[in-house]
Amino acid sequence: MNNILPKENKVVAIVGMGYVGIPLCKSFLDSGLKVIGIDINNERINQLMQNNIVLNHLANIDFKKYLDNKDVTFSSDIKDCENADSIIICVPTPLNDEMQPDLDPIKNAISSIIPHLKKGQTISLESTTYPGTTRDEIVKPIEKTGLKVGKDIYVVYSPEREDPGNKKFNCKNTPKVIGGITQGCLENGLDLYSNVVDTLVPVSSCEVAEFSKLYENIYRAVNIGLANEMKIIADSFELDIFEIIRAADTKPFGFSAFYPGPGVGGHCIPIDPQYLNWKAKSLNTESKLIETALSVNRNITNFVIQKTISELKKVNKKIEKSNILILGVSYKSNIDDIRESPSLDVIEKLLNLNAIVSYDDKYISKILLGDLKDNINQVFDATLSEKELSKFDAILILTNHDYYNIENIAKYSKLVIDTRGVFELDKTNIFRG
Numbered sequence: 001m002n003n004i005l006p007k008e009n010k011v012v013a014i015v016g017m018g019y020v021g022i023p024l025c026k027s028f029l030d031s032g033l034k035v036i037g038i039d040i041n042n043e044r045i046n047q048l049m050q051n052n053i054v055l056n057h058l059a060n061i062d063f064k065k066y067l068d069n070k071d072v073t074f075s076s077d078i079k080d081c082e083n084a085d086s087i088i089i090c091v092p093t094p095l096n097d098e099m100q101p102d103l104d105p106i107k108n109a110i111s112s113i114i115p116h117l118k119k120g121q122t123i124s125l126e127s128t129t130y131p132g133t134t135r136d137e138i139v140k141p142i143e144k145t146g147l148k149v150g151k152d153i154y155v156v157y158s159p160e161r162e163d164p165g166n167k168k169f170n171c172k173n174t175p176k177v178i179g180g181i182t183q184g185c186l187e188n189g190l191d192l193y194s195n196v197v198d199t200l201v202p203v204s205s206c207e208v209a210e211f212s213k214l215y216e217n218i219y220r221a222v223n224i225g226l227a228n229e230m231k232i233i234a235d236s237f238e239l240d241i242f243e244i245i246r247a248a249d250t251k252p253f254g255f256s257a258f259y260p261g262p263g264v265g266g267h268c269i270p271i272d273p274q275y276l277n278w279k280a281k282s283l284n285t286e287s288k289l290i291e292t293a294l295s296v297n298r299n300i301t302n303f304v305i306q307k308t309i310s311e312l313k314k315v316n317k318k319i320e321k322s323n324i325l326i327l328g329v330s331y332k333s334n335i336d337d338i339r340e341s342p343s344l345d346v347i348e349k350l351l352n353l354n355a356i357v358s359y360d361d362k363y364i365s366k367i368l369l370g371d372l373k374d375n376i377n378q379v380f381d382a383t384l385s386e387k388e389l390s391k392f393d394a395i396l397i398l399t400n401h402d403y404y405n406i407e408n409i410a411k412y413s414k415l416v417i418d419t420r421g422v423f424e425l426d427k428t429n430i431f432r433g
């Protein structure tokens, strides 16, 4: 494509060893490259050095042979990135207290990397962010040092599409979008990722790649918001939203099913749309759909609570002092991530209503629950027996982990508020929430 030779990609440094960085590290190792995994969190690095992956759904990742062979090193010293041919940044991109993008992790990461840059290195930003971030926050600080991007250093943006817990799609078989600052940057980025991804999707700029990642997540947020809003309306018709969506989903074209729930959680869907909207506002435009979807998804926990209150009332129970069992605290089934989980909001609201709240979620230890932990009772295998289940006045299915005994829940619970469409509504003790 041009006269820039692909750089060697024998050693990759990954900065940010979290939900994204750890599986990416494993993918590069499996492809035969060497990896330096870097994180500012010393505890995380110590755990990784002992081959101890504490993020539950990643627990099957085994670095032992790579640690033994010294193919991988884990370090909290950013200086180690000078030994890499490429540096991939996957640090968090949260919102601050004003619900605005907080780019400090990206800014801190690049400012710590810059003193150790070596000519010829490729830098890839994978963190989800608004269009323009790579150019403003990566390229500009690098060029301030006198290095020229596209000549001395190569910069690409290639968003991560990690779907925690997904058994079908992984790094290798999930197509990956990539944009470069220059054509040479793009070529070096393609060369890097071709080691671990079957299908690369080059686009014309970093900004297109940045926007495309946000578009994917906004698409989800808006469609889940639609399903959540329709759930409330279907309920007022005394109709089951899950049956409605399943029927609509038989249309073989022009429809993709999204399902309602107790809200949205994780580090992406509740946060990323706000990244685009915030940036759009600075350009005197905005998305009403994003704002509406975020608000609907945030407030759906009120519907869950109201449903619980009204169904308890029908059996002459008040929410105060009622024994409530929460099934599922993580935001998604079979994983241990509670970031932005709507379950936390539901629990807090129930506690404020003086309900007695217990939870069964083997992925979430009490420690993770922070301020909530002193007021909530952790129970184990509560769904296994008639005796356990019948202790509770209401059972709220907020996240449907595979290990729950669904049959027994249906059979022995006094009242079930099912936010996930686990059950058909053909039993007198089961209601949508």
Ligand SMILES: NC(=O)c1ccc[n+]([C@@H]2O[C@H](COP(=O)([O-])OP(=O)(O)OC[C@H]3O[C@@H](n4cnc5c(N)ncnc54)[C@H](O)[C@@H]3O)[C@@H](O)[C@H]2O)c1
Pocket: 015, 016, 017, 018, 019, 020, 021, 038, 039, 040, 041, 044, 090, 091, 092, 093, 105, 108, 109, 110, 112, 126, 127, 128, 129, 160, 161, 162, 163, 164, 267, 268
């Ligand atoms: N988790 C997902 O499923 C997912 C999916 C797609 C995209 N993303 C995006 O990927 C990015 C990372 O997400 P994550 O879930 O892996 O986050 P995470 O919090 O699990 O991991 C990020 C890691 O970066 C480390 N870190 C922060 N600042 C650092 C610095 N200056 N230097 C070195 N390490 C630093 C943190 O200690 C942490 O271990 C975010 O932008 C997120 O939106 C996440």
